[in-house]
Amino acid sequence: MGIYIGLDIGGTKFMVHSVSEEGRELKRVKEATPYGQEDGINLLFEMIREVAEGSKILGIGAAIGGPLDRASGVVSPLHQKTWRDVPLKAIMEQEFSVPFFVDVDTNVAAIAEYVLGGYTQKYFLYITLSTGMGGGFLINGKIYEGVSHPEIAHQCIDFSCKFPERAMCECGGGRCLESFVSGNGIKRIYQKNAELLSVDEWEEVGYNLGMGLRNIVTILSPSVIVFGGGISVGGGEKLLNKAEQMMKSGLKLVTPPKLILSKFGYDTAIFGASYIAKMGSKLYQREEN
Ligand SMILES: [Zn+2]
Incomplete structure (x- = not known):
């Protein structure tokens, strides 16, 4: 064997x-x-x-x-x-x-979430939100690759931020989604770890995540989005509810997907x-x- x-x-x-x-x-x-x-x-x-x-x-x-x-x-x-x-x-x-x-790692995690979670949806997006941010998109359970790995976290968003001068993305691009919602981004902007964010600060992170989701969903129209990683788990419902509300308020033509927290953690x-x-x-x- x-x-x-x-x-x-x-x-x-x-x-x-x-x-x-x-x-x-x-x-x-x-x-x-x-x-x-x-x-x-x-x-x-x-x-x-x-x-x-x-x-x-x-x-x-x-x-x-x-x-x-x-x-x-x-x-x-x-x-x-x-x-x-x-x-x-x-x-x-x-x-x-x-x-x-x-x-x-985000593609590999997407595959595990899909297979272990028993998902059957045709268009499946997995997003990991931890120190950084990334995504893996599956069509019929197979990884969509693009010419190079698509980086959903590095899309430009119409953000809301109390300290916009502190936002900076490690990729060198400007106004990247990741710079407002990842663990490193949160530390830079709010000058503390995600677990210490106030309700208002979580609202702002949720708002920015929602703006990114609106763009992603408008373009890819996935059936479901599953969230893994420490920031998703830590932010939990308060993060996803705000993000979902923002995403839905902007989506007029595309069906909003279900947002689900990963069952498998790390x-x-x-x-x-x-x-x-x-x-x-x-x-x-x-x-x-
Ligand atoms: Zn970036």
């Missing part, structure tokens, strides 16, 4: 697990992300061997921050500063002699990673890659 391995490679922690062929979790380990790239790769090797416990590995999948090139598996995660143009697929396939698949990326280890390119609209 063989196993699949999932890697959640984050800027602050690495999580690695093994699952059975049916997707049942067997063993999971977690470590702080080392600063250096070589230390990071060596730590991943060790963690993979630890969770494999000598079983035959059938495939490895990974979720990591963008940007990356999925087909070649070359990654340059924005929040891991020493990782630039790392040929992760070539490195892993050489070390373990098994197929390796990698994708942007585990979506790792389960998605072991799922892409098994399914590989079958999960994509463009299978030729």
Whole structure:
């Protein structure tokens, strides 16, 4: 009997697990992300061997921050500063002699949410709202890729903000949705963590999120939007209710989707990673890659 391995490679922690062929979790380990790239790769090797416990590995999948090139598996995660143009697929396939698949963490989380959540909707959007913000859009359960990964968080919005001079996006663009609603954006504008926001401040974050959702829904018209990540969970109903009210008030022609909070919290990326280890390119609209 063989196993699949999932890697959640984050800027602050690495999580690695093994699952059975049916997707049942067997063993999971977690470590702080080392600063250096070589230390990071060596730590991943060790963690993979630890969770494999000598079983035959059938495939490895990974979720990591963008940007990356999925087909070649070359990654340059924005929040891991020493990782630039790392040929992760070539490195892993050489070390373990098994197929390796990698994708942007938001796409991987979208797949896990869809499969584990038992969703069947044709147009499914997953949004993660944590330190940063990102999205994964699925059509019939397959990832919509675009020429490069679509970045819904970096759309320009008609914002409302008490301190507009403090808003700044790490991408370098101006008036990005992310700069008003992400964990880093909230810290910059309100000069405190999201859990300390007042009711009025949550209202403002909800307003700005709603403006972004209005744009997203006008263009993509998804059936449902599922929200994961610490800010979504922390903001909960007060955030989503305000965002929904703003979104709906602006949508005159397009049917508003249902907004739902993720049931899986922080585990979506790792389960998605072991799922892409098994399914590989079958999960994509463009299978030729
Ligand atoms: Zn931006």
